[in-house]
Amino acid sequence: MMYLSHSEKETEQLGERLGQALSPGTVVAYTGGLGMGKTAFTRGLARGLGCTERVTSPTFTLVNEYPGRIPLFHFDVYRLSSSDALYDIGWDDYLDRGGVCAVEWSENITDALPADTVYVRLRRSPTHENWREIDVEGAHAL
Ligand SMILES: Nc1ncnc2c1ncn2[C@@H]1O[C@H](COP(=O)(O)OP(=O)(O)OP(=O)(O)O)[C@@H](O)[C@H]1O
Numbered sequence: 001m002m003y004l005s006h007s008e009k010e011t012e013q014l015g016e017r018l019g020q021a022l023s024p025g026t027v028v029a030y031t032g033g034l035g036m037g038k039t040a041f042t043r044g045l046a047r048g049l050g051c052t053e054r055v056t057s058p059t060f061t062l063v064n065e066y067p068g069r070i071p072l073f074h075f076d077v078y079r080l081s082s083s084d085a086l087y088d089i090g091w092d093d094y095l096d097r098g099g100v101c102a103v104e105w106s107e108n109i110t111d112a113l114p115a116d117t118v119y120v121r122l123r124r125s126p127t128h129e130n131w132r133e134i135d136v137e138g139a140h141a142l
């Protein structure tokens with residue numbers, strides 16, 4: 001399903017609705033370049049999962065963990081060129097821990113994504129600098 005976001009706040013709200021709809025163990029795989037709103041979407045996702053801690057970008061840490069109704073494991077694999085390092089930090093364990101794994105720059109680790117992954121593809125609207133077309137695939141309509 002395609003959604004149009006007119007602001008950072010709307011992107012967060014869409015993420016929140018997805019978070020409310022997800023089951024434990026789901027992987028959310030983002031694609032979309034720098035500054036497209038993956039971290040903004042994840043802030044909303046965290047709220048929807050009942051995670052109350054402030055979400056910050058895991059660019060340098062690879063993964064941040066947030067406790068909640070459903071825990072959130074927020075990955076940013078921008079710096080990885082393959083999924084090897086992801087498995088090294090325990091990807092299989094994260095998949096088994098009953099949380100939601102949200103992965104920025106998932107195009108770098110496509111072979112590690114399960115068959116039932118929810119894909120969130122963000123791109124800039126061709127007409128407006130601050131609008132984003134957000135394609136959510138693999139989840140029920142939000
Ligand atoms: N409709 C919109 N949705 C989301 N962000 C928007 C929107 N319009 C403008 N922005 C701006 O775009 C930026 C998005 O930043 P964010 O960190 O969420 O992107 P990102 O995809 O995680 O980038 P990176 O690849 O660097 O991690 C913010 O500065 C935000 O204010």
Ligand SMILES: [Mg+2]
Nearest residue numbers: 038039057104
């Ligand atoms: Mg980010």
